[in-house]
Amino acid sequence: MKKSRMKKVFSNKYFVVGLLISLSIIICAIFADVIALHPYDEINLINKLQKPSMTYYFGTDMYGRCVFSRVIYGTRIVLQVGFIVTAIQLLIGVTLGLLSGYYGGSVRRIISFITDITWSMPSIVMSLAIVTILGPSLTNVVIAIALVGWAQYTKIISAKAQTLKNLPFIDAARVLGESDFNIITKYILPNTINQIIILVTLTLPTAVLSTSSLGFLGLGAQPPAPDWGVILAEGIKFLRPAPWISIAPGLSLLFVVLGFNILGEGLKEILDPKYGS
Protein backbone atom coordinates (compact mmCIF):
# COMPACT_ATOMS: atom_id res chain seq x y z
CA MET A 1 0.00 0.00 0.00
CA LYS A 2 2.82 2.33 0.91
CA LYS A 3 4.72 1.62 -2.26
CA SER A 4 1.78 2.39 -4.51
CA ARG A 5 1.24 5.66 -2.66
CA MET A 6 4.87 6.65 -3.26
CA LYS A 7 4.39 5.78 -6.91
CA LYS A 8 1.34 8.01 -7.10
CA VAL A 9 3.22 10.83 -5.41
CA PHE A 10 6.05 10.69 -7.90
CA SER A 11 3.75 10.44 -10.89
CA ASN A 12 2.59 13.98 -10.11
CA LYS A 13 4.51 16.14 -12.59
CA TYR A 14 4.05 19.39 -10.69
CA PHE A 15 5.41 17.85 -7.55
CA VAL A 16 8.41 16.26 -9.25
CA VAL A 17 9.42 19.36 -11.21
CA GLY A 18 8.90 21.63 -8.22
CA LEU A 19 10.81 19.27 -5.98
CA LEU A 20 13.72 19.10 -8.44
CA ILE A 21 13.97 22.90 -8.63
CA SER A 22 13.67 23.30 -4.87
CA LEU A 23 16.21 20.54 -4.25
CA SER A 24 18.65 22.10 -6.70
CA ILE A 25 18.40 25.37 -4.77
CA ILE A 26 18.89 23.62 -1.45
CA ILE A 27 21.90 21.72 -2.82
CA CYS A 28 23.37 24.99 -4.11
CA ALA A 29 22.97 26.49 -0.65
CA ILE A 30 24.49 23.57 1.21
CA PHE A 31 27.38 22.91 -1.16
CA ALA A 32 27.99 26.52 -2.14
CA ASP A 33 31.65 26.18 -1.16
CA VAL A 34 32.11 23.31 -3.60
CA ILE A 35 29.97 24.60 -6.47
CA ALA A 36 31.16 28.19 -6.50
CA LEU A 37 34.31 28.79 -8.50
CA HIS A 38 35.60 31.65 -6.36
CA PRO A 39 34.87 33.09 -2.93
CA TYR A 40 31.91 35.47 -3.29
CA ASP A 41 33.95 38.48 -2.16
CA GLU A 42 37.20 37.79 -4.05
CA ILE A 43 38.06 41.02 -5.83
CA ASN A 44 40.05 40.77 -9.04
CA LEU A 45 40.16 44.19 -10.63
CA ILE A 46 42.09 43.00 -13.68
CA ASN A 47 39.15 40.83 -14.72
CA LYS A 48 36.39 43.33 -14.06
CA LEU A 49 33.23 43.32 -16.22
CA GLN A 50 34.27 40.14 -18.01
CA LYS A 51 31.75 38.47 -20.32
CA PRO A 52 30.43 35.02 -19.28
CA SER A 53 33.09 32.43 -20.08
CA MET A 54 34.35 29.05 -18.95
CA THR A 55 36.21 30.61 -16.03
CA TYR A 56 33.39 32.96 -15.07
CA TYR A 57 30.08 31.26 -16.00
CA PHE A 58 28.02 34.41 -15.43
CA GLY A 59 30.84 36.88 -16.07
CA THR A 60 32.30 39.26 -13.50
CA ASP A 61 31.15 42.51 -11.97
CA MET A 62 32.84 45.91 -11.71
CA TYR A 63 35.22 44.64 -9.02
CA GLY A 64 36.01 41.49 -10.95
CA ARG A 65 34.03 39.29 -8.58
CA CYS A 66 32.60 36.11 -10.07
CA VAL A 67 28.83 36.68 -10.51
CA PHE A 68 28.15 32.93 -10.68
CA SER A 69 29.79 32.36 -7.30
CA ARG A 70 27.93 35.29 -5.80
CA VAL A 71 24.59 34.00 -7.08
CA ILE A 72 25.34 30.53 -5.72
CA TYR A 73 26.23 31.89 -2.30
CA GLY A 74 23.12 34.04 -2.54
CA THR A 75 20.91 30.94 -2.36
CA ARG A 76 21.93 30.67 1.29
CA ILE A 77 20.47 34.06 2.05
CA VAL A 78 17.39 33.32 -0.05
CA LEU A 79 16.62 30.07 1.74
CA GLN A 80 17.42 31.35 5.20
CA VAL A 81 15.24 34.39 4.81
CA GLY A 82 12.48 32.51 3.04
CA PHE A 83 12.18 29.79 5.63
CA ILE A 84 12.63 31.93 8.72
CA VAL A 85 10.14 34.51 7.50
CA THR A 86 7.62 31.85 6.53
CA ALA A 87 8.04 30.06 9.85
CA ILE A 88 7.39 33.24 11.83
CA GLN A 89 4.43 34.17 9.64
CA LEU A 90 3.00 30.67 10.01
CA LEU A 91 3.37 30.73 13.75
CA ILE A 92 1.73 34.11 14.23
CA GLY A 93 -0.80 33.90 11.41
CA VAL A 94 -2.06 30.36 11.88
CA THR A 95 -2.27 30.62 15.66
CA LEU A 96 -4.26 33.83 15.53
CA GLY A 97 -6.38 32.49 12.66
CA LEU A 98 -7.30 29.32 14.52
CA LEU A 99 -8.11 31.21 17.71
CA SER A 100 -10.26 33.80 15.97
CA GLY A 101 -12.07 31.26 13.81
CA TYR A 102 -12.70 28.78 16.58
CA TYR A 103 -13.69 31.05 19.44
CA GLY A 104 -15.41 33.77 17.42
CA GLY A 105 -17.10 36.61 19.27
CA SER A 106 -14.88 39.20 20.85
CA VAL A 107 -11.72 37.13 20.33
CA ARG A 108 -12.44 37.25 16.63
CA ARG A 109 -13.23 40.95 16.71
CA ILE A 110 -9.96 41.86 18.41
CA ILE A 111 -7.85 39.62 16.19
CA SER A 112 -9.47 40.78 12.97
CA PHE A 113 -8.98 44.40 14.05
CA ILE A 114 -5.24 43.83 14.43
CA THR A 115 -5.19 41.83 11.21
CA ASP A 116 -7.02 44.51 9.28
CA ILE A 117 -4.58 47.17 10.43
CA THR A 118 -1.60 45.06 9.36
CA TRP A 119 -3.36 44.10 6.16
CA SER A 120 -4.15 47.67 5.17
CA MET A 121 -0.55 48.85 5.18
CA PRO A 122 1.42 48.48 1.97
CA SER A 123 3.90 45.76 2.85
CA ILE A 124 7.02 47.20 1.28
CA VAL A 125 6.44 50.64 2.82
CA MET A 126 5.82 49.02 6.18
CA SER A 127 8.98 46.92 5.90
CA LEU A 128 10.86 50.06 4.88
CA ALA A 129 9.62 51.82 8.00
CA ILE A 130 10.55 48.95 10.30
CA VAL A 131 13.99 48.59 8.73
CA THR A 132 14.58 52.31 8.97
CA ILE A 133 13.80 52.22 12.68
CA LEU A 134 15.80 49.07 13.41
CA GLY A 135 18.63 49.86 11.02
CA PRO A 136 19.49 48.10 7.76
CA SER A 137 20.54 44.48 8.23
CA LEU A 138 19.36 41.08 7.09
CA THR A 139 17.98 40.18 10.54
CA ASN A 140 15.90 43.32 10.63
CA VAL A 141 14.63 42.60 7.14
CA VAL A 142 13.49 39.19 8.29
CA ILE A 143 11.68 40.71 11.24
CA ALA A 144 10.10 43.39 9.08
CA ILE A 145 8.80 41.06 6.37
CA ALA A 146 7.55 38.53 8.89
CA LEU A 147 5.64 41.15 10.87
CA VAL A 148 4.06 42.55 7.74
CA GLY A 149 2.99 39.35 5.99
CA TRP A 150 1.24 37.15 8.56
CA ALA A 151 -2.15 38.78 8.09
CA GLN A 152 -3.17 36.70 5.08
CA TYR A 153 -2.62 33.49 7.05
CA THR A 154 -4.89 34.77 9.81
CA LYS A 155 -7.62 35.84 7.41
CA ILE A 156 -7.75 32.61 5.46
CA ILE A 157 -7.21 30.19 8.34
CA SER A 158 -9.80 32.03 10.42
CA ALA A 159 -12.40 31.77 7.68
CA LYS A 160 -11.63 28.09 7.21
CA ALA A 161 -11.71 27.37 10.94
CA GLN A 162 -15.05 29.10 11.17
CA THR A 163 -16.62 26.81 8.59
CA LEU A 164 -14.95 23.76 10.09
CA LYS A 165 -16.08 24.38 13.64
CA ASN A 166 -19.72 24.19 12.59
CA LEU A 167 -19.34 20.77 11.01
CA PRO A 168 -20.79 17.83 12.93
CA PHE A 169 -17.42 16.14 13.39
CA ILE A 170 -16.38 18.95 15.71
CA ASP A 171 -19.57 18.38 17.68
CA ALA A 172 -18.70 14.71 17.67
CA ALA A 173 -15.26 15.47 19.07
CA ARG A 174 -16.83 17.62 21.76
CA VAL A 175 -19.30 14.89 22.60
CA LEU A 176 -16.35 12.53 23.01
CA GLY A 177 -14.92 14.85 25.62
CA GLU A 178 -12.07 16.43 23.65
CA SER A 179 -10.74 19.70 25.04
CA ASP A 180 -10.72 22.89 22.99
CA PHE A 181 -6.96 22.60 22.56
CA ASN A 182 -7.26 19.06 21.19
CA ILE A 183 -10.09 20.05 18.89
CA ILE A 184 -8.06 22.90 17.47
CA THR A 185 -4.83 20.95 17.03
CA LYS A 186 -6.17 17.54 16.05
CA TYR A 187 -9.38 18.30 14.21
CA ILE A 188 -9.25 21.83 12.83
CA LEU A 189 -5.55 22.32 12.08
CA PRO A 190 -5.13 19.13 9.99
CA ASN A 191 -8.12 20.19 7.92
CA THR A 192 -6.50 23.50 7.06
CA ILE A 193 -3.29 21.90 5.73
CA ASN A 194 -4.27 22.53 2.13
CA GLN A 195 -4.82 26.22 2.78
CA ILE A 196 -1.58 26.45 4.74
CA ILE A 197 0.44 24.85 1.98
CA ILE A 198 -1.03 27.12 -0.65
CA LEU A 199 -0.26 30.09 1.57
CA VAL A 200 3.29 28.92 2.21
CA THR A 201 3.93 28.58 -1.49
CA LEU A 202 2.58 32.10 -1.92
CA THR A 203 4.43 33.74 0.96
CA LEU A 204 7.76 31.97 0.56
CA PRO A 205 8.44 33.47 -2.89
CA THR A 206 7.00 36.79 -1.73
CA ALA A 207 9.40 36.78 1.21
CA VAL A 208 12.29 36.08 -1.15
CA LEU A 209 11.18 38.88 -3.46
CA SER A 210 10.71 41.33 -0.58
CA THR A 211 14.18 40.58 0.79
CA SER A 212 15.68 41.16 -2.60
CA SER A 213 13.68 44.37 -2.99
CA LEU A 214 14.91 45.70 0.32
CA GLY A 215 18.43 44.58 -0.57
CA PHE A 216 18.05 46.34 -3.90
CA LEU A 217 17.05 49.52 -2.10
CA GLY A 218 20.10 49.19 0.12
CA LEU A 219 18.13 48.47 3.28
CA GLY A 220 18.63 44.75 3.50
CA ALA A 221 21.80 42.76 3.37
CA GLN A 222 24.76 45.08 3.02
CA PRO A 223 27.50 44.78 0.38
CA PRO A 224 29.57 42.72 -0.09
CA ALA A 225 26.92 40.18 1.01
CA PRO A 226 25.87 38.18 -2.07
CA ASP A 227 22.20 39.00 -1.67
CA TRP A 228 20.48 38.82 -5.07
CA GLY A 229 18.89 42.21 -4.59
CA VAL A 230 22.27 43.73 -3.77
CA ILE A 231 23.85 42.14 -6.86
CA LEU A 232 20.97 43.40 -9.01
CA ALA A 233 21.38 46.92 -7.67
CA GLU A 234 25.11 46.88 -8.33
CA GLY A 235 24.54 45.63 -11.85
CA ILE A 236 22.02 48.34 -12.71
CA LYS A 237 24.79 50.90 -13.17
CA PHE A 238 26.47 48.63 -15.72
CA LEU A 239 23.33 47.41 -17.46
CA ARG A 240 24.67 48.39 -20.88
CA PRO A 241 28.28 47.23 -20.79
CA ALA A 242 27.67 44.22 -18.51
CA PRO A 243 23.98 43.16 -18.42
CA TRP A 244 24.90 39.71 -17.06
CA ILE A 245 25.50 41.12 -13.58
CA SER A 246 21.78 41.88 -13.21
CA ILE A 247 20.39 39.16 -15.44
CA ALA A 248 21.95 36.31 -13.43
CA PRO A 249 20.36 37.13 -10.05
CA GLY A 250 17.14 38.20 -11.80
CA LEU A 251 16.71 34.89 -13.56
CA SER A 252 17.67 33.05 -10.38
CA LEU A 253 14.88 34.82 -8.53
CA LEU A 254 12.45 33.83 -11.26
CA PHE A 255 13.67 30.24 -11.04
CA VAL A 256 13.24 30.07 -7.26
CA VAL A 257 9.82 31.68 -7.20
CA LEU A 258 8.59 29.47 -10.01
CA GLY A 259 10.05 26.38 -8.37
CA PHE A 260 8.33 26.94 -5.05
CA ASN A 261 5.03 27.72 -6.72
CA ILE A 262 5.10 24.55 -8.79
CA LEU A 263 6.07 22.52 -5.75
CA GLY A 264 3.13 23.99 -3.88
CA GLU A 265 0.76 23.10 -6.66
CA GLY A 266 1.99 19.51 -6.60
CA LEU A 267 1.86 19.24 -2.81
CA LYS A 268 -1.67 20.58 -2.80
CA GLU A 269 -2.79 17.76 -5.06
CA ILE A 270 -0.89 15.09 -3.19
CA LEU A 271 -2.00 16.08 0.31
CA ASP A 272 -5.67 15.78 -0.58
CA PRO A 273 -6.62 12.42 0.96
CA LYS A 274 -8.72 11.71 -2.11
CA TYR A 275 -5.62 11.97 -4.33
CA GLY A 276 -5.06 9.03 -6.61
CA SER A 277 -8.06 7.00 -5.53
Place this chain on the structure above:
Amino acid sequence: MNTLLDVKKLSIDFKTSNGIVKAVEDVNFKINEKEIFALVGESGCGKSTIAFSLMRLLAKNGMIADGNIYFKGKDVLKLTEKEMFSFRGKEIGMIFQNPLDSLNPVMTVGGQVLESLLLDNITREKAWQKVIEVFEDVRIPDSKERIKSYPFELSGGMRQRAMISMMISRKPLLLIADEPTTALDVTIQAQILKVIKRLKDEFNTSVLLITHDFGVVAETADRIGVMYAGNLVEMGEVFEVFENPLHPYTKLLMQALPTISKKEGRLVTIPGMVPNLINPPDGCRFSNRCPQKKDICTKIKPDFKEYPQEHYCSCHLEVQ
Protein backbone atom coordinates in the same frame (compact mmCIF):
# COMPACT_ATOMS: atom_id res chain seq x y z
CA MET B 1 -35.24 -1.01 37.16
CA ASN B 2 -32.86 1.75 38.12
CA THR B 3 -33.17 5.22 36.75
CA LEU B 4 -30.13 6.24 34.70
CA LEU B 5 -31.14 9.69 33.54
CA ASP B 6 -33.68 11.89 35.24
CA VAL B 7 -34.64 15.16 33.57
CA LYS B 8 -36.76 17.42 35.75
CA LYS B 9 -38.57 20.57 34.70
CA LEU B 10 -36.00 21.29 32.01
CA SER B 11 -36.38 24.62 30.23
CA ILE B 12 -33.98 25.90 27.61
CA ASP B 13 -33.88 29.42 26.21
CA PHE B 14 -32.07 30.79 23.18
CA LYS B 15 -31.24 34.44 22.95
CA THR B 16 -31.77 35.76 19.44
CA SER B 17 -31.94 39.23 17.99
CA ASN B 18 -35.74 38.90 17.83
CA GLY B 19 -36.14 37.95 21.47
CA ILE B 20 -35.83 34.94 23.71
CA VAL B 21 -36.89 31.67 22.10
CA LYS B 22 -38.35 29.30 24.66
CA ALA B 23 -37.16 26.24 22.78
CA VAL B 24 -37.84 23.75 25.54
CA GLU B 25 -40.20 24.30 28.43
CA ASP B 26 -40.86 22.23 31.52
CA VAL B 27 -39.83 18.84 30.17
CA ASN B 28 -39.79 15.85 32.52
CA PHE B 29 -38.68 12.35 31.62
CA LYS B 30 -36.64 9.45 32.89
CA ILE B 31 -34.53 6.87 31.13
CA ASN B 32 -33.98 3.61 32.92
CA GLU B 33 -30.95 1.39 32.67
CA LYS B 34 -30.96 -0.89 29.65
CA GLU B 35 -33.80 0.94 27.99
CA ILE B 36 -34.37 2.56 24.62
CA PHE B 37 -36.32 5.76 25.05
CA ALA B 38 -37.52 7.46 21.89
CA LEU B 39 -38.17 11.16 21.63
CA VAL B 40 -40.33 11.98 18.64
CA GLY B 41 -41.67 15.21 17.26
CA GLU B 42 -41.47 17.40 14.21
CA SER B 43 -38.41 19.44 13.24
CA GLY B 44 -37.65 22.31 15.57
CA CYS B 45 -39.65 20.94 18.49
CA GLY B 46 -36.59 20.77 20.73
CA LYS B 47 -35.54 17.13 20.52
CA SER B 48 -31.93 17.76 19.56
CA THR B 49 -31.74 20.75 21.89
CA ILE B 50 -32.54 18.45 24.79
CA ALA B 51 -29.91 15.99 23.59
CA PHE B 52 -27.19 18.62 23.49
CA SER B 53 -28.26 20.07 26.82
CA LEU B 54 -27.73 16.67 28.46
CA MET B 55 -24.04 17.09 27.66
CA ARG B 56 -24.07 20.82 28.25
CA LEU B 57 -23.08 21.48 24.66
CA LEU B 58 -25.73 24.00 23.71
CA ALA B 59 -24.86 26.72 21.22
CA LYS B 60 -23.41 29.85 22.78
CA ASN B 61 -26.71 31.74 22.77
CA GLY B 62 -28.54 28.87 24.43
CA MET B 63 -28.85 28.32 28.13
CA ILE B 64 -30.61 26.03 30.53
CA ALA B 65 -33.07 28.41 32.14
CA ASP B 66 -34.54 26.07 34.66
CA GLY B 67 -34.63 22.47 35.79
CA ASN B 68 -32.27 19.69 36.69
CA ILE B 69 -30.56 16.82 34.92
CA TYR B 70 -29.54 13.90 37.09
CA PHE B 71 -27.34 11.19 35.66
CA LYS B 72 -26.84 8.20 37.97
CA GLY B 73 -27.98 10.52 40.75
CA LYS B 74 -25.35 13.17 39.96
CA ASP B 75 -26.52 16.66 39.07
CA VAL B 76 -25.02 17.19 35.62
CA LEU B 77 -25.60 20.93 35.72
CA LYS B 78 -23.43 21.23 38.82
CA LEU B 79 -20.36 19.50 37.36
CA THR B 80 -17.36 21.73 36.67
CA GLU B 81 -16.23 22.31 33.10
CA LYS B 82 -13.28 19.99 33.77
CA GLU B 83 -15.50 17.22 35.05
CA MET B 84 -17.65 17.64 31.95
CA PHE B 85 -14.72 16.67 29.72
CA SER B 86 -14.49 13.26 31.35
CA PHE B 87 -18.28 13.02 31.52
CA ARG B 88 -18.77 13.44 27.80
CA GLY B 89 -17.92 10.36 25.83
CA LYS B 90 -17.29 8.33 28.96
CA GLU B 91 -20.82 8.50 30.42
CA ILE B 92 -22.84 9.70 27.45
CA GLY B 93 -22.06 9.22 23.76
CA MET B 94 -23.92 10.63 20.83
CA ILE B 95 -24.33 9.67 17.20
CA PHE B 96 -25.45 12.11 14.59
CA GLN B 97 -27.69 12.31 11.63
CA ASN B 98 -25.15 12.79 8.88
CA PRO B 99 -22.46 10.15 9.10
CA LEU B 100 -20.14 11.75 6.54
CA ASP B 101 -19.79 15.11 8.21
CA SER B 102 -19.53 13.50 11.62
CA LEU B 103 -16.14 12.03 10.88
CA ASN B 104 -12.92 13.97 10.50
CA PRO B 105 -12.24 13.81 6.74
CA VAL B 106 -8.46 13.85 7.07
CA MET B 107 -8.10 11.13 9.68
CA THR B 108 -8.53 7.38 9.21
CA VAL B 109 -11.65 6.04 10.88
CA GLY B 110 -9.52 3.80 13.09
CA GLY B 111 -7.43 6.79 14.09
CA GLN B 112 -10.52 8.65 15.18
CA VAL B 113 -11.71 5.82 17.37
CA LEU B 114 -8.17 5.64 18.73
CA GLU B 115 -8.27 9.33 19.61
CA SER B 116 -11.35 8.79 21.69
CA LEU B 117 -9.84 5.76 23.44
CA LEU B 118 -6.61 7.59 24.22
CA LEU B 119 -8.59 10.05 26.33
CA ASP B 120 -8.62 7.28 28.92
CA ASN B 121 -4.82 7.20 29.32
CA ILE B 122 -4.22 3.75 27.93
CA THR B 123 -1.25 2.71 25.80
CA ARG B 124 -1.47 3.09 22.03
CA GLU B 125 -1.05 -0.64 21.49
CA LYS B 126 -3.92 -1.53 23.77
CA ALA B 127 -6.01 1.19 22.21
CA TRP B 128 -5.48 -0.15 18.68
CA GLN B 129 -6.56 -3.59 19.87
CA LYS B 130 -9.69 -2.03 21.33
CA VAL B 131 -10.36 -0.19 18.08
CA ILE B 132 -10.47 -3.51 16.23
CA GLU B 133 -12.73 -4.91 18.96
CA VAL B 134 -15.29 -2.11 18.75
CA PHE B 135 -15.25 -2.31 14.96
CA GLU B 136 -16.16 -5.96 15.33
CA ASP B 137 -18.82 -5.02 17.90
CA VAL B 138 -20.62 -2.87 15.34
CA ARG B 139 -20.12 -5.57 12.69
CA ILE B 140 -17.73 -3.78 10.40
CA PRO B 141 -16.39 -6.55 8.19
CA ASP B 142 -12.64 -6.92 7.68
CA SER B 143 -12.03 -4.60 10.61
CA LYS B 144 -8.22 -4.89 10.58
CA GLU B 145 -8.11 -3.35 7.12
CA ARG B 146 -11.00 -0.94 7.58
CA ILE B 147 -9.34 0.89 10.45
CA LYS B 148 -6.91 2.28 7.87
CA SER B 149 -9.68 3.67 5.66
CA TYR B 150 -10.57 7.31 5.36
CA PRO B 151 -14.24 8.27 5.77
CA PHE B 152 -14.69 9.01 2.06
CA GLU B 153 -13.64 5.47 1.22
CA LEU B 154 -16.59 4.01 3.15
CA SER B 155 -20.28 3.77 2.34
CA GLY B 156 -22.91 5.65 4.36
CA GLY B 157 -23.78 2.63 6.46
CA MET B 158 -20.12 1.88 7.18
CA ARG B 159 -19.50 5.49 8.17
CA GLN B 160 -22.43 5.40 10.55
CA ARG B 161 -21.01 2.21 12.05
CA ALA B 162 -17.60 3.83 12.38
CA MET B 163 -19.30 6.77 14.07
CA ILE B 164 -21.15 4.45 16.45
CA SER B 165 -17.96 2.57 17.24
CA MET B 166 -16.24 5.87 18.04
CA MET B 167 -19.03 6.83 20.42
CA ILE B 168 -19.32 3.46 22.16
CA SER B 169 -15.56 2.84 22.33
CA ARG B 170 -15.45 4.01 25.93
CA LYS B 171 -18.59 2.08 26.81
CA PRO B 172 -20.85 4.97 27.79
CA LEU B 173 -23.95 4.12 29.80
CA LEU B 174 -26.18 6.27 27.62
CA LEU B 175 -26.01 6.65 23.88
CA ILE B 176 -27.92 9.50 22.31
CA ALA B 177 -28.84 8.68 18.74
CA ASP B 178 -29.92 11.85 16.97
CA GLU B 179 -31.84 10.67 13.92
CA PRO B 180 -29.25 7.95 13.29
CA THR B 181 -30.96 6.52 10.23
CA THR B 182 -32.34 9.59 8.46
CA ALA B 183 -29.56 9.81 5.88
CA LEU B 184 -29.48 6.08 5.19
CA ASP B 185 -31.51 3.84 2.91
CA VAL B 186 -33.95 1.36 4.38
CA THR B 187 -31.72 -1.72 4.26
CA ILE B 188 -28.90 0.07 6.01
CA GLN B 189 -31.41 1.59 8.43
CA ALA B 190 -32.46 -1.86 9.53
CA GLN B 191 -28.83 -2.88 10.04
CA ILE B 192 -27.99 0.21 12.09
CA LEU B 193 -31.08 -0.25 14.25
CA LYS B 194 -29.99 -3.83 14.82
CA VAL B 195 -26.58 -2.60 15.93
CA ILE B 196 -28.21 -0.16 18.36
CA LYS B 197 -30.46 -2.86 19.79
CA ARG B 198 -27.49 -5.18 20.23
CA LEU B 199 -25.66 -2.49 22.19
CA LYS B 200 -28.52 -2.51 24.64
CA ASP B 201 -28.57 -6.30 24.93
CA GLU B 202 -24.83 -6.92 25.07
CA PHE B 203 -23.41 -3.88 26.82
CA ASN B 204 -26.47 -2.72 28.80
CA THR B 205 -26.29 0.65 27.08
CA SER B 206 -29.39 2.81 27.39
CA VAL B 207 -30.32 4.73 24.29
CA LEU B 208 -32.05 8.05 23.81
CA LEU B 209 -33.35 7.72 20.28
CA ILE B 210 -34.31 10.96 18.62
CA THR B 211 -36.36 10.56 15.50
CA HIS B 212 -39.47 11.56 13.64
CA ASP B 213 -39.99 8.12 12.20
CA PHE B 214 -42.65 6.10 14.03
CA GLY B 215 -41.54 3.00 12.19
CA VAL B 216 -38.10 3.27 13.77
CA VAL B 217 -39.72 3.82 17.18
CA ALA B 218 -41.97 0.79 16.90
CA GLU B 219 -39.01 -1.30 15.78
CA THR B 220 -36.58 -0.38 18.55
CA ALA B 221 -37.88 1.66 21.45
CA ASP B 222 -39.22 0.54 24.82
CA ARG B 223 -40.78 3.84 25.81
CA ILE B 224 -41.66 6.93 23.84
CA GLY B 225 -41.99 10.64 24.52
CA VAL B 226 -43.88 12.85 22.07
CA MET B 227 -42.79 16.46 21.83
CA TYR B 228 -44.63 19.42 20.41
CA ALA B 229 -43.22 22.96 20.21
CA GLY B 230 -40.81 22.53 23.10
CA ASN B 231 -43.21 20.65 25.36
CA LEU B 232 -43.29 16.97 26.14
CA VAL B 233 -46.96 16.25 25.56
CA GLU B 234 -47.17 12.50 26.05
CA MET B 235 -44.98 9.72 27.38
CA GLY B 236 -45.41 6.01 27.99
CA GLU B 237 -44.66 2.46 26.90
CA VAL B 238 -44.42 2.34 23.11
CA PHE B 239 -47.33 0.02 22.54
CA GLU B 240 -49.50 1.72 25.13
CA VAL B 241 -48.98 5.06 23.38
CA PHE B 242 -49.46 3.58 19.93
CA GLU B 243 -52.64 1.69 20.91
CA ASN B 244 -54.12 4.27 23.17
CA PRO B 245 -52.84 7.77 22.43
CA LEU B 246 -54.23 10.33 24.87
CA HIS B 247 -53.02 13.67 23.61
CA PRO B 248 -54.85 15.07 20.57
CA TYR B 249 -51.50 15.79 18.88
CA THR B 250 -50.39 12.18 19.20
CA LYS B 251 -53.77 11.01 17.95
CA LEU B 252 -53.49 13.22 14.87
CA LEU B 253 -49.92 12.06 14.27
CA MET B 254 -51.06 8.45 14.33
CA GLN B 255 -53.76 9.24 11.81
CA ALA B 256 -51.23 11.00 9.62
CA LEU B 257 -49.08 7.88 9.36
CA PRO B 258 -49.29 6.41 5.87
CA THR B 259 -50.34 2.79 5.92
CA ILE B 260 -50.51 0.21 3.20
CA SER B 261 -54.00 -0.98 4.19
CA LYS B 262 -55.64 2.44 3.91
CA LYS B 263 -57.19 2.93 0.53
CA GLU B 264 -57.62 6.69 0.58
CA GLY B 265 -55.35 8.59 -1.77
CA ARG B 266 -54.48 11.60 0.34
CA LEU B 267 -52.40 11.65 3.50
CA VAL B 268 -53.97 13.16 6.58
CA THR B 269 -52.29 16.35 7.75
CA ILE B 270 -52.66 18.50 10.84
CA PRO B 271 -53.91 21.94 9.80
CA GLY B 272 -52.26 25.07 11.18
CA MET B 273 -48.75 26.07 12.13
CA VAL B 274 -46.43 25.55 15.07
CA PRO B 275 -46.69 28.67 17.29
CA ASN B 276 -43.83 31.15 17.41
CA LEU B 277 -41.69 30.18 20.37
CA ILE B 278 -40.54 33.73 21.06
CA ASN B 279 -43.99 34.56 22.40
CA PRO B 280 -45.64 31.20 22.94
CA PRO B 281 -49.38 31.31 23.60
CA ASP B 282 -50.63 31.12 27.15
CA GLY B 283 -52.03 27.77 28.02
CA CYS B 284 -51.45 24.76 25.81
CA ARG B 285 -49.05 25.31 22.91
CA PHE B 286 -51.11 22.99 20.72
CA SER B 287 -54.37 24.82 21.36
CA ASN B 288 -54.43 26.74 18.06
CA ARG B 289 -54.43 23.49 16.06
CA CYS B 290 -56.33 21.25 18.42
CA PRO B 291 -59.67 19.87 17.19
CA GLN B 292 -60.82 19.33 20.80
CA LYS B 293 -60.00 22.84 21.98
CA LYS B 294 -61.89 24.08 25.04
CA ASP B 295 -61.90 27.50 26.68
CA ILE B 296 -59.46 26.45 29.37
CA CYS B 297 -56.86 25.38 26.78
CA THR B 298 -55.93 28.91 25.77
CA LYS B 299 -55.75 30.10 29.38
CA ILE B 300 -54.14 27.49 31.59
CA LYS B 301 -51.19 25.35 30.74
CA PRO B 302 -52.10 21.70 31.34
CA ASP B 303 -50.01 19.70 33.83
CA PHE B 304 -48.04 16.62 32.87
CA LYS B 305 -50.32 14.12 34.62
CA GLU B 306 -49.99 10.39 35.13
CA TYR B 307 -52.62 8.05 33.74
CA PRO B 308 -52.94 4.27 34.17
CA GLN B 309 -50.17 2.07 32.71
CA GLU B 310 -47.47 4.65 33.49
CA HIS B 311 -48.84 6.76 30.72
CA TYR B 312 -48.25 10.51 31.01
CA CYS B 313 -49.99 13.27 29.11
CA SER B 314 -50.33 17.02 29.36
CA CYS B 315 -53.82 17.90 28.24
CA HIS B 316 -57.05 19.09 29.87
CA LEU B 317 -58.60 15.74 29.04
CA GLU B 318 -61.09 15.53 31.85
CA VAL B 319 -62.43 19.07 31.38
CA GLN B 320 -65.56 18.89 29.26
